[in-house]
Amino acid sequence: MQRLGSDGHSAVTRARAAGCVLLVVHLALVAWITLRPLDVPWVSAANLRPFAGIRADLALGAGTAARRIAAGLALLAPLGVLLPLAGGRLGVSTFGSLLRSAAAGTLLSLGIELLQTGVPGQVVDIDSILLNTLGVVLAHLAVVPAVRARLRRRTETRDLAAVLREDPAQGPTPTIPRVGIAP
Template sequence: MQPHGPGTTAAPRMRVTGLLLLVAHLLIVGWLTLRPRTVPWVPAPNLRPLATIRAELVHGLSWEAVQHLGGPVLLLAPLGVLLPLSAGRLNVSPLVSLTRTVFAGAMIALAIELLQSGIPGRVPDVDSVLLNTLGVALVHLAVVPGARCALRRRYEEPRGATPRIPRVGVARQTDALSGGRTYL
């Protein structure tokens, strides 16, 4: 195992596993979201933030609304764990890690929506970007800080008890301050 100080990375196996899982997840997401669909009609693109979410919640929180809004939240949610895992850093500020992960998740969601604008049957929706980013942030906050803490404890070298210095006897004052000795 590698040492884990500031700026060092976790074990290479963990990083490679994270990269492989990240690539596999992105391939599946790409296959799900970028395939052309044959539909009889296509709604207009939504470029107004929160319009789709409001429209789903107009009649209250129903099972259908949860399914329509939960899908985009769950689509990119694994990135909240896979992005930090593929980076392999254990000693990172939680705020910096969250910021990096959420920004990367938002950029991936935005790229998917921009690519969808050129695919038949697919319509870009700005609310999908917001919900995808929300899913990445929630999973990151729920899993990564605790997992990093557990991994730091696991890879940290065990420290024994604090070493104690045996008590040193105090010299007599006459010996310590006597001017009769010469040391040359």
Template sequence: MRVTGLLLLVAHLSTVGWLTLRPRTVPWVSATNLQPLATIRAELAHGPSWEAVQHLGASVLLLAPLGVLLPLSAGRLNVSPLVSLTRTVFAGSMIALAIELLQSGVPGRVPDIDSVLLGSLGVALAHLAVVPAARRRLRRRYGHLRDVTPRFPRVELAPQADALVGGRTYR
């Protein structure tokens, strides 16, 4: 599962990179937005429209698969749901932030802090919708394998030997 998750993760990130970091030839670009929720308010200022839903929905859906692919590539079944959600959303937020920072050097692309917020929301929603139920199902299916793992007795430190004396003396 880890290998499949990693391959899908690399494929998705490659696609996202291609979509978001290609230079665009446009006659003008909007200004950089560093004020949280400004773009969202501007999109919804004239009431909800199909264009606003498309723009905001695309930002949410672009990184949403990371909410499933990041835990899948980790391959952990027995982890706290809160820790898993926190770890996944943090990693998704950092990826979204990296994309926005890289966009600042691409012609025709403008960084927008709301894209980071919407991308993180998409990661969180996808994670909450899929991962807890999938882990529960996999734990039920492979729960009998939990006790098959061999257990090794705890290895303690070896007694200290006096290295300067030719004999073996232990304290």
């Protein structure tokens, strides 16, 4: 049951609306970062072998590798939190929510990589898909289960308080027995 605020909108509706707005803003930022043409003197070949790009980054040094891996993890990581927030459901299973977020992150990352094939200066990299998906999963696991558990406890406490505020002298609502059809 959703409690209505003084302005007639529920807190869940406001949270979902905020989640949708933040999701659209984040996706616009991701599109701008990943799909804008780059002026580069040369472009490397597409990387279609998993972990080959990560190994190459590690060969360049720990600092460069850490920066590139962190960028790959962080690009779509907010989706791990924003997608469940935009969904606005508290009573969903943790595994199901994680699976939906990971699938959405994977598909979005794959779509970005496919769109990059037509953008000058951008190169397709399978490691980007892997890192982006891992970032979504890690962000989801770090935030969503704890926040959902807290919100569930908060909702249960409010419902219990509403039950306690009811007038105990009145008693439960009477039920009327159903009358069958006469023969």
